[in-house]
Amino acid sequence: MAGGSRLRAWGAILGGLMMVLAVLTACAGPYQYYEGTGLHDATAAEVAGGWENVEGTRVVLRKDGTALLEKLDGQDFDFEDGWRVSGTGTWQLADKEGGQVVRLALAVRTRVESRSPATAADTATPEPPSTYAWSFYVDRDQHDKLKLFFCYGDPDIGNTYVMRRETGS
Structure with missing residues (x-):
């Protein structure tokens, strides 16, 4: 009888450990441990210029290392707060070892917007940061043109915020 109780106890312990491991590995989504695109051949001159996305975001990366940002959302989980700066x-x-990144730092915030009216009406929305830093991965599309992107929201979903060369740039 004592042997059967021990066996059941060990079975319960092992079953519990397996459940914990299953939960932990289920949280490791496609971008949670994203290392980069593997691209190493872009130049700063090639990256400089105007960038936009479908949501009306615009970023101008000047050759002198300064930047203008319009309606740029937060990355990772900050995106869910709904602010745009x-x-x-x-x-x-x-x-980096995994590929090139554009490090963009907001030094002076001039305007804050909300992604949607529902977010603006929500009094629990956190105050947007007065300074902020993004890391955009650098990649090339099927036409060998550069694109910049970062991951946002829940890493298990794998959402990407893609910036393409501004039309006419």
Whole structure:
């Protein structure tokens, strides 16, 4: 009888450990541990210029390392707060083992907007930061044109915020 009780106890412990491991591995979504695109051949001159996305965001990366931002959302979980900031800042192209990234830093916030009217009416919406930093991954599309992107929201979903070269740039 004592042997059967021990066996059941060990079975319960092992079952509990398996459940914990299953939960932990289920949270490791596609972008949670994203290392980069593997791109290492972009130049700062190629990255400089105007960038936009379908949501009306516009970013101008000047050759002197300064930047203009219009309606840029937060990345990762900050995106869910619903704020969009405009202002000025700095940028640089960095090369990491996993690929190149554009590090963009908001230095002076000039305007704050909300992504949707429902968010603006929500009094629980956190105050947007007065300074902020983004890391945009650098990649090339099927036509070998640069695109910049970051991941946002729940990493299990794998949402990307894509910036493409501004029309006419």
